Amino acid sequence: xxxxxxxxxxxxxxxxxxxxxxxxxxxxxxxxxxxxxxxxxxxxxxxxxxxxxxxxxxxxxxxxxxxxxxxxxxxxxxxxxxxxxxxxxxxxxxxxxxxxxxxxxxxxxxxxxxxxxxxxxxxxxxxxxxxxxxxxxxxxxxxxxxxxxxxxxxxxxxxxxxxxxxxxxxxxxxxxxxxxxxxxxxxx
Amino acid sequence: xxxxxxxxxxxxxxxxxxxxxxxxxxxxxxxxxxxxxxxxxxxxxxxxxxxxxxxxxxxxxxxxxxxxxxxxxxxxxxxxxxxxxxxxxxxxxxxxxxxxxxxxxxxxxxxxxxxxxxxxxxxxxxxxxxxxxxxxxxxxxxxxxxxxxxxxxxxxxxxxxxxxxxxxxxxxxxxxxxxxxxxxxxxx
DNA sequence: GCAGTAAGTGGTCATCGTGTCCACTTATCT
DNA sequence: AGATAAGTGGACACGATGACCACTTACTGC
Numbered sequence: 537x538x539x540x541x542x543x544x545x546x547x548x549x550x551x552x553x554x555x556x557x558x559x560x561x562x563x564x565x566x567x568x569x570x571x572x573x574x575x576x577x578x579x580x581x582x583x584x585x586x587x588x589x590x591x592x593x594x595x596x597x598x599x600x601x602x603x604x605x606x607x608x609x610x611x612x613x614x615x616x617x618x619x620x621x622x623x624x625x626x627x628x629x630x631x632x633x634x635x636x637x638x639x640x641x642x643x644x645x646x647x648x649x650x651x652x653x654x655x656x657x658x659x660x661x662x663x664x665x666x667x668x669x670x671x672x673x674x675x676x677x678x679x680x681x682x683x684x685x686x687x688x689x690x691x692x693x694x695x696x697x698x699x700x701x702x703x704x705x706x707x708x709x710x711x712x713x714x715x716x717x718x719x720x721x722x723x724x
Numbered sequence: 725x726x727x728x729x730x731x732x733x734x735x736x737x738x739x740x741x742x743x744x745x746x747x748x749x750x751x752x753x754x755x756x757x758x759x760x761x762x763x764x765x766x767x768x769x770x771x772x773x774x775x776x777x778x779x780x781x782x783x784x785x786x787x788x789x790x791x792x793x794x795x796x797x798x799x800x801x802x803x804x805x806x807x808x809x810x811x812x813x814x815x816x817x818x819x820x821x822x823x824x825x826x827x828x829x830x831x832x833x834x835x836x837x838x839x840x841x842x843x844x845x846x847x848x849x850x851x852x853x854x855x856x857x858x859x860x861x862x863x864x865x866x867x868x869x870x871x872x873x874x875x876x877x878x879x880x881x882x883x884x885x886x887x888x889x890x891x892x893x894x895x896x897x898x899x900x901x902x903x904x905x906x907x908x909x910x911x912x
Numbered sequence: 913g914c915a916g917t918a919a920g921t922g923g924t925c926a927t928c929g930t931g932t933c934c935a936c937t938t939a940t941c942t
Numbered sequence: 943a944g945a946t947a948a949g950t951g952g953a954c955a956c957g958a959t960g961a962c963c964a965c966t967t968a969c970t971g972c
Binding site for chain 1: 950
């Protein structure tokens, strides 16, 4: 019952790669929220059916592209060196997390925006991970009821918020500084 | 040049009212983000063209409905009694603003969600007002560069964030408490 | 009152994106 | 080589958008 699983067909793997690179280029080229399934299919040179076989919607494609970058950060948060990883005070760890997320948004903000279509932001796995992390930091800081605070502390990292700030002429460093101040709510 | 302006026709005013009440009911009845122009036109008993004459999109209708409620809060912020209005310390004013916004979201969250379609959240007039208010509070608190902080402090009030928190079982009071803690970043 | 006029009305139309479906092709296993 | 299931891609139906325009109606100045 475990030997019956065929490995992925070679042409399927090739198409998967073509789809992902084509999608990445499209997301980077124009407003990610206006990219359509048809655009990606055409750019990748595959049919729409092929696209829908693996990805139910645009957001899934963007999530697949973001995945590897997010995984690295997630690993660093769990077992990397302080202040990102364990060992530093909660306030510093939160500030470090904020800074890392700003870097992530700065380099892959287009993908992050694309994952937002349909308003599924809170349902993707990554959000739950970030939330669990912030929640544990808040607990470690001795916050009484940290649950409502977790979503509040994550809200400023919403892709559209960051994009808006960048569009207003704010630099990533300015945002990082402001977020570091925000992290101080874990003091007391 | 001022006598040449005709007043609004009686039937137009009647239709405007029919549209607004019908839209309010629809937004309250189902997920506001799934309400369509056709739905509203049908429910109001008018044609689609009539709808588009005054409102370019769904968000405009929701904005029109939210407007009066938001205006009252805006007036209180500018000239109401403390701690909402002038007179109290910035931290307390921010906390009071947060509490008032939670109440607004609790009673009219459906409209707030409807104004978000198309991702125009930062372009509507209300956002600029809230931002200017928070900005002035941050300045009054002696924050060095308050501009990046303003958007960050407003992010937790995004309609979808609040809706998500409510959906997770959090009560308005819990959210208010957490936001009050957040307001303490204006201390120092 | 009574035209004249412009605002208002409502249905139709073209367009676009979505997601499903299915007949056909092709890689992989035996 | 033949069987089999995975994979492919184009066609299709559907739903929503927003523009368009011929018709109607309420206000205007005479």
